[in-house]
Amino acid sequence: MRRGLLRALKTRPGRLLAAPYIVWMALFTVIPLLLVVWFSFTTPEGGFSFDNFSQLLGYGAYFGRSFWLAALSTVICLVIGYPLAYAMSRETGAMRNTAMLLLMLPMWINMLLRTYAWMSILENRGLLNQLLSFLRLPTLHIINTPAAVAVGMVYNYLPFMVLPILTVIQKIDKSVVEAAQDLGGNQLTVFKRVVLPLSLPGVLSGITMVFVPGVSTFIISQTLGGGNSKMLGELIEMQFLGGTYNPYLGSAISLVMMVIVLISMAVMNRFGEGEEEVMVL
Amino acid sequence: MKKMIILLAALTLLLTSCKPAGSPNGGGNAEPGSVNVFNWGEYMDENLNEMFTQQTGIEVNYNTYPNNEVLYSTLVGGGSSYDVIIPSDYMISRMIDEDLIQQLDFGNIPNFENIDPDLKNPAYDPENLYSVPYAWGTVGIIYDKTRVSAPVDSWSALFDKQYSGQILMFDNSRDAFGIALKLLGYSFNTTDEGKLREAFNLLLEQKPLVQAHVMDQIFDKMENGEAILAPYYAGDALTMMDANENLAFAFPKEGTNVFVDAFCIPKGAANKAAAEAYINFMCSYEPGLSNIDVTGYSTPLLDVYESLDEEIKNDGISYPTDMSGFETFTNLPEWTLSLYNELWIELFK
Numbered sequence: 001m002r003r004g005l006l007r008a009l010k011t012r013p014g015r016l017l018a019a020p021y022i023v024w025m026a027l028f029t030v031i032p033l034l035l036v037v038w039f040s041f042t043t044p045e046g047g048f049s050f051d052n053f054s055q056l057l058g059y060g061a062y063f064g065r066s067f068w069l070a071a072l073s074t075v076i077c078l079v080i081g082y083p084l085a086y087a088m089s090r091e092t093g094a095m096r097n098t099a100m101l102l103l104m105l106p107m108w109i110n111m112l113l114r115t116y117a118w119m120s121i122l123e124n125r126g127l128l129n130q131l132l133s134f135l136r137l138p139t140l141h142i143i144n145t146p147a148a149v150a151v152g153m154v155y156n157y158l159p160f161m162v163l164p165i166l167t168v169i170q171k172i173d174k175s176v177v178e179a180a181q182d183l184g185g186n187q188l189t190v191f192k193r194v195v196l197p198l199s200l201p202g203v204l205s206g207i208t209m210v211f212v213p214g215v216s217t218f219i220i221s222q223t224l225g226g227g228n229s230k231m232l233g234e235l236i237e238m239q240f241l242g243g244t245y246n247p248y249l250g251s252a253i254s255l256v257m258m259v260i261v262l263i264s265m266a267v268m269n270r271f272g273e274g275e276e277e278v279m280v281l
Numbered sequence: 282m283k284k285m286i287i288l289l290a291a292l293t294l295l296l297t298s299c300k301p302a303g304s305p306n307g308g309g310n311a312e313p314g315s316v317n318v319f320n321w322g323e324y325m326d327e328n329l330n331e332m333f334t335q336q337t338g339i340e341v342n343y344n345t346y347p348n349n350e351v352l353y354s355t356l357v358g359g360g361s362s363y364d365v366i367i368p369s370d371y372m373i374s375r376m377i378d379e380d381l382i383q384q385l386d387f388g389n390i391p392n393f394e395n396i397d398p399d400l401k402n403p404a405y406d407p408e409n410l411y412s413v414p415y416a417w418g419t420v421g422i423i424y425d426k427t428r429v430s431a432p433v434d435s436w437s438a439l440f441d442k443q444y445s446g447q448i449l450m451f452d453n454s455r456d457a458f459g460i461a462l463k464l465l466g467y468s469f470n471t472t473d474e475g476k477l478r479e480a481f482n483l484l485l486e487q488k489p490l491v492q493a494h495v496m497d498q499i500f501d502k503m504e505n506g507e508a509i510l511a512p513y514y515a516g517d518a519l520t521m522m523d524a525n526e527n528l529a530f531a532f533p534k535e536g537t538n539v540f541v542d543a544f545c546i547p548k549g550a551a552n553k554a555a556a557e558a559y560i561n562f563m564c565s566y567e568p569g570l571s572n573i574d575v576t577g578y579s580t581p582l583l584d585v586y587e588s589l590d591e592e593i594k595n596d597g598i599s600y601p602t603d604m605s606g607f608e609t610f611t612n613l614p615e616w617t618l619s620l621y622n623e624l625w626i627e628l629f630k
Contacts, residue, residue: 044615061630119498123507144493226493227452230629241350242453244622245357 036258039251052252059235059253066232067260069146069221070214073153074161077210080154081161082203086195088162089169103159115152115223122148122224144226152220153210160209168202169195204269212261232257315340316555319355319363321542322347324416326571333562339555356381356547363547364556367415370541371455371610374405378612382545384410389557392564400581403541404611412543413560414581416573419601420456420538423503423518424510426529436464436533438510440483445490449502449511452494454625455610456538457484460512463535469608472617481624488628503528515598516577530598536606541581 043049088099106114121127122143129139142148172195180190218233225231232253239250318330322345330341344363346352349372355361356376368376376382387393393413400417402409424433430443439448439460451457459469461480471477492508499511504524513521518530544560546553562568569585579599580586586594593599601607613621 059626062626119501120505123502123505125505125507222452223498227495228488228491228493228629235626238622238625240354241348242622242625244454244618245350245354246619246622247354 036251040255074211077161085165148224152224157210161206164205165202318365326575364550370405374612390561416578417541418578419515421532447509454621539607
């Protein structure tokens with residue numbers, strides 16, 4: 001046993017280096033995940049059952065609302081974020097550093113504070129409407145609607161879309177672009193046939209990084225949605241910290257949400273890879 | 282890449298879907314001479330803990346929770362060892378029912394004599410074996426008197442179509458259903474499914490009129506004039522009225538909720554005697570006075586009440602004159618709590 005361990009130490013230093021991470025993952029990811037699965041299939045009385053899941057059938061509206069809002073915010077983030085990342089990748093020096101700083105700066109402020117600030121901006125008597133009425137324009141009713149939640153999500157998650165895309169575009173070999181230009185591609189063709197396909201991995205991880213926290217958010221929807229159109233995150237929170245303490249149902253909701261997210265990610269990745277191949281060919 | 286993305290997705294999901302519930306572990310190692318206290322956030326003059334240590338030599342490990350439900354799930358979840366907790370009335374009766382708290386030795390708490398007799402032997406602890414009141418308060422309607430058509434004196438104002446879009450409502454099922462039940466003339470503690478469904482229908486009708494279902498944000502939204510009417514706690518209403526002079530506060534004629542938060546000692550507390558010394562200390566005059574100053578709620582201590590300004594005693598808000606229609610929440614049976622949860626989820630579909 002001991003000799004085996006010694007040999008492993010000698011021949012596989014890599015594993016040893018990974019040990020802290022593996023222990024960390026086991027303690028704080030794998031075990032909690034197993035607990036969630038365990039709780040979802042148990043009742044408060046302790047027996048095995050599918051009751052929690054059959055209850056979920058009635059919650060379609062919450063699932064629909066959460067996935068729709070997360071998808072909408074992801075699309076908006078992509079529409080704003082991709083051109084921004086592309087533009088930033090073409091800048092150099094001070095300009096890019098400044099853009100980067102401006103992008104990251106809000107993230108140094110606590111997310112709760114940022115979201116609260118959006119509440120005072122979007123409120124009926126908030127800063128935005130004060131400005132609009134000062135300019136004698138009609139005021140907007142945004143606060144406590146799904147639109148306000150979408151605004152909050154786009155604001156909070158935009159950097160998570162821009163950064164992975166930027167990283168990938170920056171890494172594209174300049175000579176590939178030059179080759180395309182030499183072969184007579186105009187700017188649009190070069191972008192469509194070379195830059196865009198090569199940047200898809202960044203787009204995919206950007207989508208993941210925005211969509212996943214978007215589906216499960218509850219602070220943003222609680223603060224900007226006014227608790228009127230509750231999302232899955234709020235539903236889960238209610239099961240753990242609400243009037244009824246029901247971690248069994250809460251776990252079941254989390255598990256189903258997780259499974260749907262994983263499936264949609266898997267489908268998207270497959271689609272993305274296919275796309276990449278076709279485009280490269 | 283694909284694997285990494287899926288892994289990343291799982292990680293992000295896990296990280297974002299679990300809210301750190303304060304996760305206090307109660308200091309854990311309760312060596313003799315220390316007491317682990319678990320209280321609501323911003324609900325005590327924390328300098329008093331040092332004062333207690335100076336007087337008794339007992340160290341205080343102080344942690345806070347945001348609401349009764351977090352306190353409950355912390356105790357039930359295990360792994361914590363608290364000596365003193367301060368749950369509200371209905372949670373105390375639940376904890377008695379579920380054998381989570383233990384009987385106190387009132388011989389170690391002589392200052393219990395100083396508690397208002399009206400607050401002794403309450404419905405949630407009928408023989409007064411488990412709890413010592415810490416603070417109490419009431420719920421009423423805070424409203425902008427310049428923007429209502431008539432003085433508010435009834436819960437029906439929160440269901441009035443003329444205030445559509447200007448009404449705030451509690452964002453938890455017990456308080457929200459409570460308002461509807463009172464308006465219908467029923468008890469907060471009814472377990473009659475028909476009455477609860479009637480209350481649900483009323484809330485469903487009210488929903489399009491409600492600007493937002495919120496809790497703490499009621500402060501900001503009322504002070505800024507974002508809304509006209511909201512239910513809230515009397516002590517906090519006074520704070521809001523200081524910030525915005527257009528605000529007024531009323532107790533609805535149908536009756537309302539009076540709540541009591543009281544000291545209790547969980548089962549398995551490591552240092553019961555120290556806990557009782559702590560409770561006794563907090564029930565003496567000076568700590569009682571500075572706590573009421575910090576929290577803005579009403580004191581159960583007779584000598585503290587006597588020493589208050591006449592203005593506060595007679596404002597009719599902190600110490601209402603007629604409390605005949607006031608009712609406390611008591612614990613509800615499991616199936617009623619499930620029905621609350623079910624209807625609440627149904628309401629926000």
